[in-house]
Amino acid sequence: MKHLLSTQTLEKQDALLILDTAEKLSRISDGPIKKLPTLRGRTIVNLFYEDSTRTKISFEAAAKRLSADVLNFSAKGSSVSKGESLKDTALTLKAMGADAIVVRHPASGAAHLLANSGWIDANVVNAGDGTHEHPTQALLDAFTIRRQLREGSGDLSGVRVVIVGDVLHSRVARSNVWLLHTLGAKVTLVAPPTLIPNNLSGWPAQIDYNLDNAIEDADVVMMLRVQQERMQASYFPSIREYSRRYGLDISRVNKMHKTGIVMHPGPMNRGIEISSEIADGARSMIVQQVQNGVYVRMAVLYLLLGGATEEL
Amino acid sequence: MAPNKEARQSPVSGVLLEAADISRITSRIAHEIIERTAGQDVVLLGIPSRGAPLAHRIAQRIDEIGNSNIPVGSIDITLHRDDLRLKAPRPLQETVIPTGGIDGKLVILVDDVLFSGRTVRAALDALSEVGRPALVQLAVLVDRGHRELPIRADYVGKNIPTSLNQVVKVNLHEIDGIDQVTLSSGESR
Structure with missing residues (x-):
């Protein structure tokens, strides 16, 4: 290399x-x-x-x-x-x-x-x-998942990963989709339709517009930052509505697989894409990621x- | 590596040690260790790849002879090598430090072949990252000579005079599926 x-x-x-x-x-x-x-x-x-x-x-x-x-x-x-x-x-x-x-x-x-x-x-x-x-971010995410769910060895085959948020602007999402796919994980992207790229042909991932659906039994939920600096155009009606439909809170986390983990590449907008309770909770891998x-x-x-x- | 050094009564190529020899040698080293370290807190650390299973074998022999549960582990030296830039990046090997650590203990490093001594130097550096042993000793299965550093082994399985262009290859069951030490007049490593 x-x-x-x-x-x-x-x-x-x-x-x-x-x-x-x-x-x-x-x-x-x-x-x-x-x-x-x-x-x-x-x-x-x-x-x-x-x-x-x-x-x-x-x-x-x-x-x-x-x-x-x-x-x-x-x-x-x-x-x-x-x-x-x-x-x-x-x-x-x-x-x-x-x-x-x-x-x-x-x-x-x-x-x-x-x-x-x-x-x-x-x-x-x-x-x-x-x-x-942003390849090293994806690698550290894969490393964190592997250590948490696969005892630090082998690939990630069978791991179900949900990536939520501004996929359109996110290099973290892109790098993760490719790497996690290469390692055998199953990736679902969740976002409002306005924040999903137009042409996803060739992306080894599924799309879901409904977080409550997608999070069911997931092993990993990866929250993306709402990039307010790139949000001059209105991609969604209001922060509040985004947070209600795509924010991660305790009721959604409870739908995950019982060993499921929560990740965020940082910096977080607490209260928008992730509640403080979850960010500081036991399933949160945010500090380990760093x-x-x-x-x-x-x-x-x-x-x-x-x-x-x-x-x- | 200097190519034209004269070979000094080197044995002909072939199998130098069979499985039974290796077993006898590890057994003897185990006895020597018990004799010379009585009453001390000993930790065996193998240098991967083949030093690691050797350390485990010696520890097992010591166990069988009667000294209970000697802590055994391995220490990877890759990041401390002085020849990293001569080859493509090497994959790292396993470092396993037994619980209880090495501080104040008698650490015995175990390797398969003692040659230039550079591996052992790197191991001493790696060791200092982990802790501060009271004493460090070295046990090797084969000493083939040609030291480039002032380093010697405390426990030697077998001295084998070689010429520089010969290759000593240790095969161990755990890694290679067979116990055998061979000497060949191959290209330099």
Whole structure:
């Protein structure tokens, strides 16, 4: 593996290798936080054209636990706000000796462009590109599900996952649909019709407009954030109505399978897509997701950067 | 690896140890461990992949001889290797630290072949991530020489003189389906 750009193109064996590696790393890192010497002398650049808190610090924590040097580059207050192109930024980073670039960009396909343009030879990790993909989020979600429901090994065949909310704008949903399908899970997407993409042909998922139906006996419910910043157009009549029809509360959670879990990629809008009672409840995996994110990103960085630079 | 070192009375290629030999050797190492560690808190840690089942076998032998339940586990050294950049990324192996940990204990590292000593160095680093043993010892099934670091084993199953371009291959039933140690004049690893 040279880059991690999408889960759509991720082979099952590679996905499982990442999850298994993360599982082992989590066992080593249990207890007091340990620093491993593995990526000493490697430079990882966090290139963030969009705001992000948890993804960025998660990547930073992962890189630092493997002893890599981390450079943070955010578009705000940088030369990008003076009009520098992605290409020139990339050339600058290359000149500084970046071994890997973790990129988040508002344009779908930016990570792909960076990886395949020939501008740089660093490994590229997609940390979210527009409404396209966010592969490490899907990997940490799959990791969390597998650990909770499958004791941390094997694939996810037979697991019933319901993804609820703004599928239209969600790269998390896209990455999860592909990865969970690859791992054998059954995915149902639930949203108001206005928030489902027009053309879903080829998506390995079912659609349901009724959450009460879809949640029946589900093993996993993944709530997506209502992206109020992308909601200038009226996708639904009011927040209250959305919350009533698509919000997760105790009566809906009670319909899930008895071992079912609740997930959210964060940041949450408490009281809109998820009630506080559920977010802080026993089935909520939200804190574990953040913790697992570091292990999964350590695994990805190790597998991309831990070996020889050239294929031998 | 330096290609043209002279072989010093190396045995011819072939099977060096059969299942019965391996069983006798692990048994002897178990006896030696009991003799030299009497009264101490011993923990056996195998270095994957083949050190791990060896550690379990030795622990089982010690059990049978009469010392009850020695904690046994494994410690993966991949992330501490000094040659990571020479090969494609390696999959990680299992690390299992017995409950009770290793702090203040006598830790005996177990591996199949002692060669350059680099694996053991990495294991010592990995160990320091886990805790602080009172004492660390090393047990190996085969010592084939050619050390590149000042490291030696406390318990050696068999010394086998080799030349650098030979390959010592340990097969264990748990992993390979057969107990056998072979020597071949293959390409360098």
